[in-house]
Amino acid sequence: MTHMMKAAIVHEFGRPLSIEEVPIPQPGPGEVLVKVAACGVCHTDLHAAAGDWPVKPTLPFIPGHEVVGTVAALGAGVSDLRIGEPVGVPWLHDACRACEHCETGWETLCENQHNTGYSVNGGFAEYVIASAPFAARLPAGVDFAEIAPILCAGVTTYKGLKETEARPGEWVAISGIGGLGHVGIQYAKAMGLNVVALDITPDKLDLARRDGADIAIDACASDAIQQVLDVTSGGAHGILVTAVSVPAFAQVLQMVRRRGTISLVGLPAGEFPTPIFDVVLKRITVRGSIVGTRRDLDEAVAFAAQGKVKSSVKTAPLEEINHIFEDMKAGKIEGRMVLDIDLA
Amino acid sequence: MTHMMKAAIVHEFGRPLSIEEVPIPQPGPGEVLVKVAACGVCHTDLHAAAGDWPVKPTLPFIPGHEVVGTVAALGAGVSDLRIGEPVGVPWLHDACRACEHCETGWETLCENQHNTGYSVNGGFAEYVIASAPFAARLPAGVDFAEIAPILCAGVTTYKGLKETEARPGEWVAISGIGGLGHVGIQYAKAMGLNVVALDITPDKLDLARRDGADIAIDACASDAIQQVLDVTSGGAHGILVTAVSVPAFAQVLQMVRRRGTISLVGLPAGEFPTPIFDVVLKRITVRGSIVGTRRDLDEAVAFAAQGKVKSSVKTAPLEEINHIFEDMKAGKIEGRMVLDIDLA
Amino acid sequence: MTHMMKAAIVHEFGRPLSIEEVPIPQPGPGEVLVKVAACGVCHTDLHAAAGDWPVKPTLPFIPGHEVVGTVAALGAGVSDLRIGEPVGVPWLHDACRACEHCETGWETLCENQHNTGYSVNGGFAEYVIASAPFAARLPAGVDFAEIAPILCAGVTTYKGLKETEARPGEWVAISGIGGLGHVGIQYAKAMGLNVVALDITPDKLDLARRDGADIAIDACASDAIQQVLDVTSGGAHGILVTAVSVPAFAQVLQMVRRRGTISLVGLPAGEFPTPIFDVVLKRITVRGSIVGTRRDLDEAVAFAAQGKVKSSVKTAPLEEINHIFEDMKAGKIEGRMVLDIDLA
Amino acid sequence: MTHMMKAAIVHEFGRPLSIEEVPIPQPGPGEVLVKVAACGVCHTDLHAAAGDWPVKPTLPFIPGHEVVGTVAALGAGVSDLRIGEPVGVPWLHDACRACEHCETGWETLCENQHNTGYSVNGGFAEYVIASAPFAARLPAGVDFAEIAPILCAGVTTYKGLKETEARPGEWVAISGIGGLGHVGIQYAKAMGLNVVALDITPDKLDLARRDGADIAIDACASDAIQQVLDVTSGGAHGILVTAVSVPAFAQVLQMVRRRGTISLVGLPAGEFPTPIFDVVLKRITVRGSIVGTRRDLDEAVAFAAQGKVKSSVKTAPLEEINHIFEDMKAGKIEGRMVLDIDLA
């Protein structure tokens, strides 16, 4: 192994990333070094590189949190991973393992967590450090580029669906059929749910149908709400809002069944106005959901490994990251872009 | 039994009620006639008499939905109630018993329900009709005036607390220590919960302490949020908002623990702005709750019958109803006013 | 309509049923008369006709509780069913609707229930009485013979699977692939579960594979337990035992995952020995499950109506009932026998 | 600190423990050294010292798993504990933290756990090693002798009660009012439950009443079952069996409410015969429960620290351990014996 690796680095918020040679990091106790095979590009990476959020990364840093590859070196005390084993490194890089949230399998709520590609370096690079107990175990023979988006987009929608508490045979509506929504449809079908897909472009609605939605409805149609009420006989039991906007939220509030749950994923700024009368009279639940726990990720990966969920991906070499960022900002990306680190 | 009874009747929205002699109603199949002993006066009665809500009662009508008394006559086919048995008639007068909500013990969400003192005549009268399967069974020897407010104020707060999903040993915060909040504190203590009470007047905070709150905090204090975070070591697991207002809601969002639930009872008009970032990152649940089911009411009554919950009541004769309404509008009522129908 | 109908009647326990003309019953208040189209034959019918259980039917009576047909006449006060509407009449003929179990959607536990074909006359006849609120609503155009077994075999296995609390993506094992088990496999797959089928005959294992089992294992194989532990990576999260026998129960206790649940359906006499050490150390849950509630039945029917579950049936005319009983006792029935009442 | 400590050591199964001077152990990475203040004596210690169970401790070893004291030294990498901080060391010494059970807050089911006083040395000594993330944090100023039994007896009963899923206001029956049962009563009351206590000696029944049981019933009375059915109006929602025996189990099966849960703690050998008919028809749940997780222990300690639960303890010096074992075998112990390590 040489001592240097290629990485895409943010030196200044809002400026293009720089592709450079930097030293390969060394795994500390309880950590492993991962040779990156592929890394998905997520909107959170855009926010990280732009310094959009209140708590910003410390410069310079390497983004990327849909990281998959193989174990290249073991830090002290790591006995349950082997060199060459396929692993993933998700947004939740590590957590304290001792707070009430970590103790109860809700480590995504730990106040002492580190986040990959944000507070610690991520996967837009040839190597990355993972915390051994938080690295996702991947099945042998997995297609790295295809599984990469499961690490964030996949588990986020899967967890969001679980949080609706909809049961097999019930209806979920998925609002927004982009990188999250199109895998959400597949998870929902694999979970035995009936699915209404909502979006505003014909292409996305076609994609939704191909991904298995029982019905795909133009959210801008004047009778969109009525269509959902009709097909679901009274409203969806669960609603997953992948792109929380004020109009989308106002609309789904009219589409949710009495006693139903609206699950919000995604992190736009701002507030959404919630009508008290409806929420109380219909016993509606509104709930936020953030990525997924280790267990959620194991389950999300298992569905994908069984072939029940497949993210639509395009690969590109690491050097293309700035173009990809431009295209994402312009809304030009279909499905998910994944950096194939061995390319180029 | 004579054929006439005294009742307080709304002939026109927003005008004083008229105390009149009207025919005693006859119970139909599956119904019973109840001789009213006492009837609590709830804010909903004010809204009903004022015609405040979109779907209004049909004039003329008799308000009152915290009705307690004894069975005076049985309609055809009623075999599980006896003459003289103590019963209560709650807001949920009857429901369809066959929809998905009725089938699953959520009849409060039935779209074909009737409401006492609103869509059917209520308990501001010497007699009222009840639907046999929806009449609450009361323990022998119960104090009618004391139990009356359990029929609405009691069960509403009890159910709202259940809906927070807080478990014994965890913390709930109760925002607003009025007619609902002061019984809510007692239910929470009886449920093994630790209680933070929040209000803005010293009198209400004193009442909260007497009712068993572990700590009572002035919601206007500049460090109110910090006090709650400190005493609960990170925020309340559940929050019951008895008086939903925009500032109260904004405040409790800062007081709720990660993964906690805010339960809203009460039906003000309007919307409350919900901050997406916090709700998602902390996995907060916001949930409406409306009165309680038959089972909830049985449980709420049992706590009261055991002496664990006691509503603070003052009694007055039926003829005082218009004065009571005036005092309620002026915010002059402490605890709950209950019409003692045998007085006068 | 003539006043007489054909029916198969038990006059004496353990003797052949007698096919006779008897008066068509009249629906009372809240009841409907159902023109029977088809009626499945269940093992419980055998027990009923033999007088096997402690509380026996009152002689003479008409068995049959997987009844489907159309509404032929409405009793007084029935407003939510129409003449000609397709309905089903399940084992749970009616319940009190006011006890704690009825109030909470667990009417199958009501102590004042009546059972079709047991304490009230059943569907081995041209007409049967149903209680309007307990009659199952069937989709228009349903195939009566195919849907009949859902009324008991279907809902029983569906409910039993729900009671395992296994979630989509987890493993269930189904022990016994007869009339119950073969629909259980289909429900489990529709619910997003992975399925191990266990039986002791090659034919049944083949049937299990055709019905979608991920793996079918010979329960008599010396390595049967190890096979289950291997394929499930540690044991099944849920186990449905459709034929509770001492050896079957002893075996599945070694196949259940730590924290898993064994759900028992079926009503053999006797006791099964439960090993304390395993149950405690592995936190195993053992739970009985009996038929299903109205809501469970609605859900079970919906899966069948969607084509996701299909019972394997053979039809025969009512006159064949005694031959069918003989074949059932001899274990000669494949799938489910359904009486087609219009035949003959 | 000297280098030697006093300890009670098992050199041979079934022989008296030897009080000796042995080297103080050194904490490894992630571990702490705890100066023992007190250690409760549990029946499991008897089984350990006798080598009663299939998987035996490796000789020689130090028993004791209700250990409390203060942190005396920190191993490498421990940053969240401080010297002098009060901590507890429970039966669950450590677990793998990465299996599906550890990931979901069920580390008590981890197949790679170590157990204090069994597979690693325990607290019948002046010092003991704890795993930092598994050491229980105790409140400042706690009474060590009083809190010690919470580490095993307390958390075991508390968890067992949680596992009944009985809710505040419902009834639990607690069978066996010994070291486990008498704290179980207190936990149940603190959880808002109504409590029936069952035992066969008047002394224990008196103790149960003093500990807050709503009713204490002689389990040998011919009408014991009927008394429970009467006072609970139909059977207990939850039953905690602290001393699983065949007759006790057979009895509580007749005392459990329809849809109720029987929770078994304790580890006798053997099997209990479970009647299928009752379990199925009444939808009874039988569930094992083993100690409690870290979170359960935090909660159990918090109830005790609030003064809501108090174990009845007697203290003795370490040198008395063999006499205590003799008394325990003879059934002569009232409440809990706790070794006060500073005595003598």
Ligand SMILES: [Zn+2]
């Ligand atoms: Zn943490």
Ligand SMILES: [Zn+2]
């Ligand atoms: Zn992401």
Ligand SMILES: [Zn+2]
């Ligand atoms: Zn009210």
Ligand SMILES: [Zn+2]
């Ligand atoms: Zn309804």
Ligand SMILES: [Zn+2]
């Ligand atoms: Zn059947």
Ligand SMILES: [Zn+2]
């Ligand atoms: Zn009932």
Ligand SMILES: [Zn+2]
């Ligand atoms: Zn112990």
Ligand SMILES: [Zn+2]
């Ligand atoms: Zn583990």
